[in-house]
Amino acid sequence: MDPASARAPEGRRPPGARARWTDEQVDQLLGNLLRIGVIVATIVAVIGGVLLLAQRGLAPASGHVFTGEPPELRSVGGILRAVAAGHPDAIVQLGLVLLIATPVARVAMSLVAFILQRDRIYIVVTTIVLALLIFSLTGGIPG
Amino acid sequence: MSLLLFTGLVGIGAFSAGMLGALTGLGGGMVIVPMLTILFHVDLRYAIGASLVSVIATSSGAAAAYVKEGYTNVRVGMLLEVATTLGALGGAYLAGRIGTGAIAVIFAIVLLYSAYRSTKPLAEHVMAQDDDPLSRRLRLASTYPTRKGLQPYGVKAVPAGFSLMLVAGVLSGLLGIGSGALKVLAMDQLMHLPFKVSTTTSNFMIGVTAAASAGIYLSRGYIDPGLALPVMLGVLAGALVGARILAGANTMVLRRIFAAVIIALALEMAYKGIRGGL
Numbered sequence: 001m002d003p004a005s006a007r008a009p010e011g012r013r014p015p016g017a018r019a020r021w022t023d024e025q026v027d028q029l030l031g032n033l034l035r036i037g038v039i040v041a042t043i044v045a046v047i048g049g050v051l052l053l054a055q056r057g058l059a060p061a062s063g064h065v066f067t068g069e070p071p072e073l074r075s076v077g078g079i080l081r082a083v084a085a086g087h088p089d090a091i092v093q094l095g096l097v098l099l100i101a102t103p104v105a106r107v108a109m110s111l112v113a114f115i116l117q118r119d120r121i122y123i124v125v126t127t128i129v130l131a132l133l134i135f136s137l138t139g140g141i142p143g
Numbered sequence: 144m145s146l147l148l149f150t151g152l153v154g155i156g157a158f159s160a161g162m163l164g165a166l167t168g169l170g171g172g173m174v175i176v177p178m179l180t181i182l183f184h185v186d187l188r189y190a191i192g193a194s195l196v197s198v199i200a201t202s203s204g205a206a207a208a209y210v211k212e213g214y215t216n217v218r219v220g221m222l223l224e225v226a227t228t229l230g231a232l233g234g235a236y237l238a239g240r241i242g243t244g245a246i247a248v249i250f251a252i253v254l255l256y257s258a259y260r261s262t263k264p265l266a267e268h269v270m271a272q273d274d275d276p277l278s279r280r281l282r283l284a285s286t287y288p289t290r291k292g293l294q295p296y297g298v299k300a301v302p303a304g305f306s307l308m309l310v311a312g313v314l315s316g317l318l319g320i321g322s323g324a325l326k327v328l329a330m331d332q333l334m335h336l337p338f339k340v341s342t343t344t345s346n347f348m349i350g351v352t353a354a355a356s357a358g359i360y361l362s363r364g365y366i367d368p369g370l371a372l373p374v375m376l377g378v379l380a381g382a383l384v385g386a387r388i389l390a391g392a393n394t395m396v397l398r399r400i401f402a403a404v405i406i407a408l409a410l411e412m413a414y415k416g417i418r419g420g421l
Contacts, residue, residue, distance in 0.1 A: 034203040058147060104351075
């Protein structure tokens, strides 16, 4: 059975708001956004991974010793500069950052949807979540 | 061990963890960190960073399929994400302040609890009416597709669910796990959401929660690209394969096996955490 055919979109609209977007349309859009985000991030990271292994595949792995990543792999700006310089580990890191950004983009899209639905309570709720995420991604808490 | 061999072995391990996690519904994040630290002798901080990235990948990958099925309650998810992201920021902050030994012991306790939980089926309490004043004010009630068509459901105990989500967020940020078990517990036992809704909504939230702590792990230099990539790819591929073969699998037997693996890993983690071998 197809759940899509059994749906009554009007039933989930917030009362009183003449929503141009139904919750279902928002759901569909969010689902696609997440999928595209994961695919793009994976492709970028895999390209970097192949280059990394081609360059250093036979060198010993060093994961058991904790040194912390170098500064250029710790911030979005640093990663982009290292990508421009052609460092394969920075390309992998860029893919990972894109992956981390996917749920953030999803929250941002939800905010747009709640604004279009004029859903005041959830505009506030979603803004709080988005602010916390941006605070974290911009290195808000020092180590 | 060369980087090539290390990458291959970690990838295979992560694939198995992702597949078992999907088949048992417990998520791969639970076993990734103990596997990396105990089997591969990876530093606990790198292991947690890699696990967080894999948690985001599986959550977003699975959510893409779930959201379209119309089970996810976006309002409940967003409201509770305020609690989980706050908790995750706190947990990630703590992770940099307390020693790896203490983190390993907390991890072991959470593993043992999850193993215990996974073999005890929970009862579903769906309410057709939405009587809770706070839930009505926040318009949390919704419908979900069943064989008999769309079924309405109400939500209760919002403050209690919110509080438990804070704890789930702290554990996620501290241990690099999705805390899916705790999220489901809050949603279907305290807030009385239907199983399918709480599972999918929890999955929807896991990625956002993990992203909140991943940002902090990245800026601290705890996310190692050479390690996180095979872990992320392995878990994601394993989860996709696991979800495909889920229909027709005997999940109770699998859950018991998985629980046994988790208990063994927990004891090893606790031992190493106390002795200082991590």
